[in-house]
Amino acid sequence: MAVITYRDALNRALREEMRRDDRVFIMGEEVGEYDGAYKVTKGLLDEFGEMRVRDTPIAENGFAGLGVGAAVAGLRPVVEFMTWNFALLAYDAIVNSAAKIRHMSGGQFTVPIVFRGPGGSALQLAAQHSQVPDPWYANIPGLKVCAPATPADAMGLLKTAIRDDDPVVFIEGELLYNVKGEVPDEEHLVPLGVADIKRAGEDVTIVAHSKMLHVALQAAEKLSAEHEVEAEVVDLRSLRPLDLDTYVASVKKTNRAVVVEEGWPVAGIGAQVVDDIQREAFDYLDAPVARVSGLDVPMHYARALEKIIVPDADAVVKAARHVCYLD
Amino acid sequence: MATKVVMAQLSPTMEEGKLLEWKVAEGDRVEASDLLAEIETDKANMDIEALGGGVVLKILVEEGQTVPVGALIGIIGEEGEDISALLEEAAAAASVASGAVEPGFPEEADAVVPPAPPEAPPPAAPVPPVVEPPHSKAGESSVTGTVKASPVARRMADDAGLRVSDIQGSGPGGRVVKRDVEAAIAAGGTVARATEPSGGAAVAHAGAPSGPRRLADETLEPSQMRKAIARRLVTSIGPVPHFFLTTEIDMGRALELRKALNARLTGGKIGVNDVLVKVAAEALARHPEINASWEGDTIRRHGSVDIGIAVAIEDGLITPVLRAADRKGLLEISTEASELIGRAREKRLLPEEYQGATFSVSNLGMFDIDQFTAIINPPEAAILAVGGTIEKPVVVDGEIEVRPRMRVTMSCDHRVIDGATGARFLETFKAMLENPLELVL
Numbered sequence A: 001m002a003v004i005t006y007r008d009a010l011n012r013a014l015r016e017e018m019r020r021d022d023r024v025f026i027m028g029e030e031v032g033e034y035d036g037a038y039k040v041t042k043g044l045l046d047e048f049g050e051m052r053v054r055d056t057p058i059a060e061n062g063f064a065g066l067g068v069g070a071a072v073a074g075l076r077p078v079v080e081f082m083t084w085n086f087a088l089l090a091y092d093a094i095v096n097s098a099a100k101i102r103h104m105s106g107g108q109f110t111v112p113i114v115f116r117g118p119g120g121s122a123l124q125l126a127a128q129h130s131q132v133p134d135p136w137y138a139n140i141p142g143l144k145v146c147a148p149a150t151p152a153d154a155m156g157l158l159k160t161a162i163r164d165d166d167p168v169v170f171i172e173g174e175l176l177y178n179v180k181g182e183v184p185d186e187e188h189l190v191p192l193g194v195a196d197i198k199r200a201g202e203d204v205t206i207v208a209h210s211k212m213l214h215v216a217l218q219a220a221e222k223l224s225a226e227h228e229v230e231a232e233v234v235d236l237r238s239l240r241p242l243d244l245d246t247y248v249a250s251v252k253k254t255n256r257a258v259v260v261e262e263g264w265p266v267a268g269i270g271a272q273v274v275d276d277i278q279r280e281a282f283d284y285l286d287a288p289v290a291r292v293s294g295l296d297v298p299m300h301y302a303r304a305l306e307k308i309i310v311p312d313a314d315a316v317v318k319a320a321r322h323v324c325y326l327d
Numbered sequence B: 001m002a003t004k005v006v007m008a009q010l011s012p013t014m015e016e017g018k019l020l021e022w023k024v025a026e027g028d029r030v031e032a033s034d035l036l037a038e039i040e041t042d043k044a045n046m047d048i049e050a051l052g053g054g055v056v057l058k059i060l061v062e063e064g065q066t067v068p069v070g071a072l073i074g075i076i077g078e079e080g081e082d083i084s085a086l087l088e089e090a091a092a093a094a095s096v097a098s099g100a101v102e103p104g105f106p107e108e109a110d111a112v113v114p115p116a117p118p119e120a121p122p123p124a125a126p127v128p129p130v131v132e133p134p135h136s137k138a139g140e141s142s143v144t145g146t147v148k149a150s151p152v153a154r155r156m157a158d159d160a161g162l163r164v165s166d167i168q169g170s171g172p173g174g175r176v177v178k179r180d181v182e183a184a185i186a187a188g189g190t191v192a193r194a195t196e197p198s199g200g201a202a203v204a205h206a207g208a209p210s211g212p213r214r215l216a217d218e219t220l221e222p223s224q225m226r227k228a229i230a231r232r233l234v235t236s237i238g239p240v241p242h243f244f245l246t247t248e249i250d251m252g253r254a255l256e257l258r259k260a261l262n263a264r265l266t267g268g269k270i271g272v273n274d275v276l277v278k279v280a281a282e283a284l285a286r287h288p289e290i291n292a293s294w295e296g297d298t299i300r301r302h303g304s305v306d307i308g309i310a311v312a313i314e315d316g317l318i319t320p321v322l323r324a325a326d327r328k329g330l331l332e333i334s335t336e337a338s339e340l341i342g343r344a345r346e347k348r349l350l351p352e353e354y355q356g357a358t359f360s361v362s363n364l365g366m367f368d369i370d371q372f373t374a375i376i377n378p379p380e381a382a383i384l385a386v387g388g389t390i391e392k393p394v395v396v397d398g399e400i401e402v403r404p405r406m407r408v409t410m411s412c413d414h415r416v417i418d419g420a421t422g423a424r425f426l427e428t429f430k431a432m433l434e435n436p437l438e439l440v441l
Helices: A006-020 A044-048 A060-072 A086-098 A134-138 A151-163 A211-227 A244-254 A269-280 A303-309 A313-323 B084-096 B151-159 B178-186 B224-236 B252-264 B272-286 B330-345 B419-434 B436-440
Strands: A002-005 A024-028 A053-055 A076-080 A114-119 A144-146 A168-173 A180-183 A196-199 A204-208 A231-235 A238-240 A257-260 A290-292 B003-006 B016-022 B035-040 B045-049 B054-059 B066-068 B072-077 B218-220 B242-250 B292-294 B299-301 B307-309 B311-313 B316-318 B359-363 B382-396 B399-413
Touching: A002 A006, A006 A024, A006 A044, A006 A151, A006 A168, A006 A180, A024 A060, A044 A053, A060 A076, A060 A086, A086 A114, A114 A151, A134 A144, A134 A168, A134 A238, A134 A269, A144 A151, A151 A168, A151 A180, A196 A211, A196 A244, A204 A211, A204 A244, A204 A313, A211 A231, A211 A257, A211 A313, A231 A244, A244 A257, A244 A269, A257 A269, A257 A313, A269 A290, A290 A313, B035 B072, B072 B084, B151 B178, B242 B419, B252 B272, B252 B399, B252 B419, B252 B436, B272 B307, B272 B330, B272 B359, B272 B382, B272 B419, B272 B436, B307 B330, B311 B330, B382 B419, B399 B419, B419 B436
Parallel strands: A024 A053, A024 A076, A076 A114, A114 A168, A144 A168, A204 A231, A204 A257, A257 A290, B307 B359, B359 B382
Antiparallel strands: A002 A180, A144 A238, A196 A231, B003 B072, B016 B035, B016 B066, B035 B045, B054 B072, B218 B299, B242 B399, B292 B299, B311 B316, B382 B399
16 A cells, blocks of 8 residues: 555546546646646646646636536536635535536436535634635535545545535545545545544544544544543544444444534534434433534634634543543 | 632532531631531531641631532641642632533533643642542432433443432532443442431441341332323323322320330430331331332332431421331330431431431321321322321210321322222221230231
């Protein structure tokens, strides 16, 4: 197995799928000549040419809508947003067009499109460029939503997303592009809607996804080394559909749960996960489920305040100790 | 090393306490178990004692002030010791406590645990919990009869045949959590609730293997018919479907017995109520089906006959419990009852002294009440309401005689007791009172 970056894993997924299926094409701002704002599409223009790697104007609603039309017409577009913050302009194309056409046409048309780009906070990008869009899309029936945390999952999920006949919102982690990890040399597909246990443990279940998976794993190591608590870390990987079977089974084993997300607490992904747990695992709970999320405020530009707003491993450790009645 | 004196949880339902009186002043030297303060709880006035020695460095709560359970009320340490860290902690806690949070567990109400700020606050001064009061009782509320327990703890206790109410909770507010049930199972299911706060008189109770407890509780599977009776009757009158049985008892011989005994006693006197408690206990021992509780899926027959004696007190009512009353003699019952009743009127009962009765007796005879019905105190299955003993004409062997007569009415939980069952118990009760020599059998 090769050890490659999350960025290169996405690049490999795109390349493999474009080689496999000539209906697959890429469209977005600076995806061609510039190799992509985050270099995810590096080298693709050279290999596949201008017909399949299209630079677009700065007009998100326009090229997202164009992608939806191309998908309905039989192509398999991958639309890159420079970040998901800019995709707010394309929300109508994604939510009102892509997510609805299959339903409103009575199944006559499917929309096999992938919208992808980075989400979440990075470093001092301030309120408008640090948002976590996960719940905005996970709320919408008709969409599938992925948020991979590791290079292998990023590659496997993107390939599956491109092959899926429904629109997939693929949210990458802006700070994850340089994360390295083992990726299988052979073809690697990860099913949508299936979570993954990234660390086994007996005492508490930590549910997380994307960047927060790494925070959760860091917390789990601290809990083990300093607090004699063995945490089981569940990586959601897909946010719609959620794999409640996996995290409910884990909570039934550990009796305690901490649900972590980078975004805002109100109506967040964690709210849904907690709801599933309290309903499906009520008789197994030893403590109210704890949530760790970003603070309920617009992201601040100041570095010190940004650090306070985004959850860190200490916050997860504190919540885990709390549900284990160790405080 | 300075130690904290905190508002102890002195009853299971206590959420805050009012500081009635400080027994010490700043600068006083105290030894272990010295009286520190008198506290008014929701149930009684109780004392807080020092668990260790030292000098009272700071008193943080004034007399008359009410503070939540767990709040720092004073500091004990050595003269000249720096207690600024503890004082800061107290000030911080006071500002947190203004929110609607559970005592001692302020994060509970937060939906979101915020990440730690970049500069972590200085760690709290290392304070050994020497003067911390003993942990709270399991969170049983005598008002609702519910016990705070996590769902998995409840399920594990059920599977193991334990009652969560018998297990000491270590979670916030005395919540029984998984580790408590695991400990109880490991100990063979005999880990009882904590016995009592420091300084209290020990009362054998709830699963203690020694003492006057005669038999273990027995859990019975109700028949389908019994389940149907329970289900149907609750829909009519609920949640405890009462019915009432009244009988009139000739008290002549019982009064003679009492008079004869009292004539030989130098100290206290045996009261009519003591006789009633003794006879009720004896009758319960002979009719264990009355000394029982409905527990939803099962019926519990209590191994011990623990009789609650309803005592009217200022602005309320409390029922001190006479444990293992069937195993005690009249004199012992009389002495213990008058002591309990005395302290009940002073609101000085410990929680375990007024909880967990298996049957109650309520007597309004002294108020010239002929007859009344009492409300069952769950999870007991019955209560006996006793009216006054009145001279009245009755027919005895075809002649009209004036006899001292007393009417009693038993309220029964129909889920546990049927009319005939209750009637047989009352028959025994009445026969024993009318022929008190039966007591020696």
